[in-house]
Amino acid sequence: MKMRYDLNAFAKKLKKHQDKYRFQHTQGVRYTAAALAMAHGYDLEKAETAGLLHDCAKCIPNDKKLKICSKNQIAVSEIEYSAPFLLHAKVGVYVAREKYKVEDPEILSAIRWHTTGKPDMSILDKIIYLADYIEPGRNKAPNLNTVRALAFRDLDECMYQVLKDTLAYLGNNPKTLDSATKDAFDFYEKLHKERRYENR
Ligand code: FE
Ligand code: FE
Numbered sequence: 734m735k736m737r738y739d740l741n742a743f744a745k746k747l748k749k750h751q752d753k754y755r756f757q758h759t760q761g762v763r764y765t766a767a768a769l770a771m772a773h774g775y776d777l778e779k780a781e782t783a784g785l786l787h788d789c790a791k792c793i794p795n796d797k798k799l800k801i802c803s804k805n806q807i808a809v810s811e812i813e814y815s816a817p818f819l820l821h822a823k824v825g826v827y828v829a830r831e832k833y834k835v836e837d838p839e840i841l842s843a844i845r846w847h848t849t850g851k852p853d854m855s856i857l858d859k860i861i862y863l864a865d866y867i868e869p870g871r872n873k874a875p876n877l878n879t880v881r882a883l884a885f886r887d888l889d890e891c892m893y894q895v896l897k898d899t900l901a902y903l904g905n906n907p908k909t910l911d912s913a914t915k916d917a918f919d920f921y922e923k924l925h926k927e928r929r930y931e932n933r
Contacts, residue, residue, distance in 0.1 A: 759866030790824035849913035852920035893921040
C-alpha cells in the first residue's frame with residue numbers, strides 16, 4: 734500500500750518545532766489514535782497523520798499565533814483573544830496545510846476541533862479529541878482508567894464522559910471555556926440520554 738504522507742518526515746519536522754514534552758505527547762496521541770482507529774474500523778494512516786499534526790501549532794508563541802491569524806483572515810473570537818492557547822487548533826489547520834501540505838478535510842477537521850470539541854463530530858474528530866485526552870503520558874484527568882477503556886468500546890459515550898468531566902473542570906474558569914465545548918456537551922448528553930432510553 735502506498736503511503737499518502739511521509740509520517741517519518743512529519744515526525745522529524747515536528748520534533749524541531751516542539752519542546753520535548755510536546756513531542757512526547759504528540760507521539761502518544763499518534764499511536765493512541767492508531768489504536769482507536771483499529772478498534773473502530775477507521776483508516777490507520779489518516780488517524781496517525783492527524784494525531785501527529787494535531788498540536789503542530791502548539792509551540793508557536795501566542796503573539797505569533799495572533800499575527801498568523803490576522804495575516805491570513807483567520808477569525809479570532811473574544812474567548813480566543815483572552816485565552817490564545819485555544820488558537821493552536823485553528824492555527825494548526827493553517828500550519829498543516831502550509832507547512833505539511835495536508836489538504837485532507839477529515840484530518841484538518843480533527844485538528845480544528847481537538848481542543849474544544851463540537852456537536853456531531855466525525856469519527857476522526859472523536860478519535861483525535863479522545864486520543865489527546867487519554868494518551869499514556871496524560872495523568873491528571875479524573876476517571877482516566879474508565880475513560881480509556883470506554884474510548885475503545887464507544888466513542889460517543891466516551892465523548893459524553895470526557896466533556897462532562899472537562900466542563901466540571903473548566904466551569905471553575907469561564908474565561909477559558911469556549912462555547913463550542915458546551916455545545917458539544919449538550920449534543921453528546923442528548924445522545925447519551927436517548928440511548929439510555931432506547932436500551933431500557
Ligand atoms: Fe492541542
Ligand atoms: Fe494535544
